[in-house]
Amino acid sequence: MLIDSHCHLDRLDLTPFGGTVGGVLETAAANGVTRLLSVATDLESWPALARLTEPYPQIALSVGVHPSEDGGRAPTMVELIALGHESRVVAIGETGLDYYYGADSAARQRDWFRIHIAAARNLGKPLIVHSRAAREDTLRILAEEGAAEVGGVLHCFTEDWAMAERALALNFSISFSGIVTFKNAQSIQEAARRLPADRLLVETDSPYLAPVPHRGKPNHPAWVRHVAECVARLRGETLEQVAAVTTANYRRLFGVPGG
Numbered sequence: 001m002l003i004d005s006h007c008h009l010d011r012l013d014l015t016p017f018g019g020t021v022g023g024v025l026e027t028a029a030a031n032g033v034t035r036l037l038s039v040a041t042d043l044e045s046w047p048a049l050a051r052l053t054e055p056y057p058q059i060a061l062s063v064g065v066h067p068s069e070d071g072g073r074a075p076t077m078v079e080l081i082a083l084g085h086e087s088r089v090v091a092i093g094e095t096g097l098d099y100y101y102g103a104d105s106a107a108r109q110r111d112w113f114r115i116h117i118a119a120a121r122n123l124g125k126p127l128i129v130h131s132r133a134a135r136e137d138t139l140r141i142l143a144e145e146g147a148a149e150v151g152g153v154l155h156c157f158t159e160d161w162a163m164a165e166r167a168l169a170l171n172f173s174i175s176f177s178g179i180v181t182f183k184n185a186q187s188i189q190e191a192a193r194r195l196p197a198d199r200l201l202v203e204t205d206s207p208y209l210a211p212v213p214h215r216g217k218p219n220h221p222a223w224v225r226h227v228a229e230c231v232a233r234l235r236g237e238t239l240e241q242v243a244a245v246t247t248a249n250y251r252r253l254f255g256v257p258g259g
Contacts, residue, residue, distance in 0.1 A: 093128030
C-alpha cells in the first residue's frame, strides 16, 4: 500500500478520469495507492477543495497559503486555526519560502511563514514546508519559531544531504517527488539513499513534476508508485519495504489511523 503524501487535487484535470475525483482514486488504487493528502495553496479555494474531496474518506487535507501566492487573502492566525480544526485537516501548509521566483517578496514570505508555524504550534499539527532557493532562511525560521515542537515535512525535496541532516535535527521528515527519478538529480538521490527510514515520505506534487517514465505529462497520484520504485532502487530495498515504511511514517506524522 502506498500513500501520496502531497498532491493538489483541485488543480488536476479530471477529464481523463471520467471527470471525477473518484476516477482519480480508482486509477490510484489500481497502482496500489490507497490514500492521498490534498494540499492547499490559498485560502480562497479551500472551501471548494473541501467540497471536492468531502465524499472520499481516504483523502486528507491541509490548510495554508503557498509562499508564491501573493494575489489572494493573506493568512492570519485566526483563519488558519479555525480551518485547522476541521476534522480532515491533518497539517498546516503548504507554507515556506520560494526565492527562486519571488525574491522581491521575501520579507512578506518570511512573515507569512512565521504565522503558519505559530498556527501549527497552536493546533499541535505538523507543517508542510516548501523551500526553494531559500535554504538558510527556511532552516533559520523553523528554528527561531520552535517548529520542532510539531515537526512536519520538507516536501518535494530538491536540496542535498547537508540540508536534509539539518532538517532532521529540527524534527522534520523529507518527501521525495518525481524529481528524484530525473537523471540529473544526483544530490537528491544521495539524500534518498542516506535518509533514515523513519523520516522518509513519497509524493507526486501532482499535477506537477511527473516522474520518469512520464516526465513532461500531467502528473496524478497513481504515479507515486514510480517515485517509490526509484527510491527503493536507490536504497537497495524492495518496493514493498518502501511502501510499508512510508505508509507508517505518513500515519505517524499526520496522525492518520490505520484501516
